Amino acid sequence: MEQHTVSFTVPKDDFSSALAWVARSLPSKPTQPILRGVMIVADDDGLELSGFDREVSTRVRIHAEVDEPGRILVAGKLVSDIVGSLPNKPITMRYEGTTVTLSSGSSRFELRPMTIEDYPVLPELPTPTGSINPHLFSQAINQVAVAAGRDDTLPMLTGIHVEIDGKDVVMAATDRFRLAVRKFEWNPSESSSKATLLVPARTLHDAARSLDQGFTNDVTIAVGSGENIGREGLLGIETDSRHMTTRLLDAEFPKFRPLLPNQHSALASVEIAPLLDAIRRVSLVADRNAQIQMEFSSDSLILSAGGSEVGKATEQLDCAFTGEPLTIAFNPSYLKEGLSAIDSQRVVFGFTMPSRPAILIPEPQELPEADAEGNFPTPDTKFTYLLMPVRLPG
Structure with a gap:
């Protein structure tokens, strides 16, 4: 670890919600054990929690009383389960030496930290491409994701096909037995924006679930601008204090309109x-x-x-x-x-x-x-x- 001590106190509900959101996208059987980790950065502005499995990254910021700033990497799903089970009292987390101590009321847990040095750097969000009402975005995703395939040997069917043409967006998904198509309008950053993307349906569906949790500000969608839309192979979604990225699928979606x-x-x-x-x-x-x-x-x-x-x-x-x-x-x-x-x-x-x-x-x-x-x-x-x-x- 880079520092000797990290210490902070945080409201239980905020910490539990942030941990659950980040941990949900972590792999249960990662190619590298370190990818099970949630990175917690404590600084003057509070806490930033993040996770990354080299395909999907999540990052969220919450308020906290930080006594000693620094970084801690802990097993994400385990810590999320522990914090979720605690009573509704402030939680103190402290890293010192080779132990992370998590305490709340009369409860106390001692955990082994993970090694930070090997943790991958999270990707940055691409340039914003447009924005949309979170409830409309969530509804559209839920309507089409139901038809997406779940067979990873057919990657072109596991994604949601997204067509952007100025203010008009079309989403489609199919598993060969059904096809769902949804049209809607959004607020593009450039009226001439055009792009065709294939986004992992499972990731978008998870994003839709989190957008249903009381967000009111528009969601920012980031896949680049001008001629570079989609060129980075990355989709970013940002709302309030949360943002996530996912790798786009490199496959060709079937031509669905003739169907x-x-x-x-x-x-x-x-x-x-x-x-x-x-x-x-x-x-x-x-x-x-x-x-x-x-x-x-x-x-x-x-x-x-x-x-x-x-x-x-x-x-x-x-x-x-x-x-x-x-x-x-x-x-x-x-x-x-x-x-x-x-x-x-x-x-x-x-x-x-x-x-x-x-x-x-x-x-x-x-x-x-x-x-x-x-x-x-x-x-x-x-x-x-x-x-x-x-x-x-x-």
Whole structure:
């Protein structure tokens, strides 16, 4: 260690929240044990906590009474668990010699510090590219991240594709079985900004979770400026006292726009809450992730599942339907996740045929009229969830 003694006292809630946020992005099985560490820098302005696994970095600053400034590197998840378990009293941390002492009230822990010399230098944030309301950003990420792949052997599917074109942003994610697309507007630093990025979905989803914790100021997104947007291969997100960076994925996202149908042979409008409840009930007799059938007719939707040795379940719901009646089947988990991502009271399904993907979108103010051939154009929407059907039995 560089100094003989480091000592500070910090409010429990602030320390616990900051530690939990940094520790959440630390690897559970790191390539180097030192990457499990949280770096704590105590100075005249309080504490800065940071973590870095060479892919994702996190950094947060909180207030503290610093008696003796310096740096401490400790096992992140362990210290986060310890601090989270302590009563709501001020916490004193002191490093001296070869021991880190953490005390609060009658509780006292003695921990071994980690060696600072080998700890990697955190990357700096790229030049800011724009800003966005944290709740809008979080909502958009949550809506598309649900469709991202989880198979690391297909890295192009584990990311969220981000297109920036001035004030317009499009996010998309797919795992080959479903596709989620979200459009929104933000505040670019330069009106001519253009970029195409592929950001790890897991990292963005974690960022969205932290943005839901009461942040009100706009989030700054940093991927560079001018012709250098994305050139550093790094995305930075900064809000209030926190900032994080993540390496961009070096892979090409599939061309997704041709997959989105521009017209449909039938449209259905269903209330989401009772539909989700019905799916959960009828799925109880289905084998794990076995299909759930949906039979649409002029004024009703019949859900059914099962038929094996366990039994069978059916449930009928009200439904506004236009077009030729049809029966289609979906993976119930994918269907529920798509419905849960829609932020309106009702969902509109768009169908072409039972063997082709269907779209799920928030219900617009008005549904389109059929053209001369009886087809319905896709309603204008900010969010689209495209879902592959599963083969009907028989």
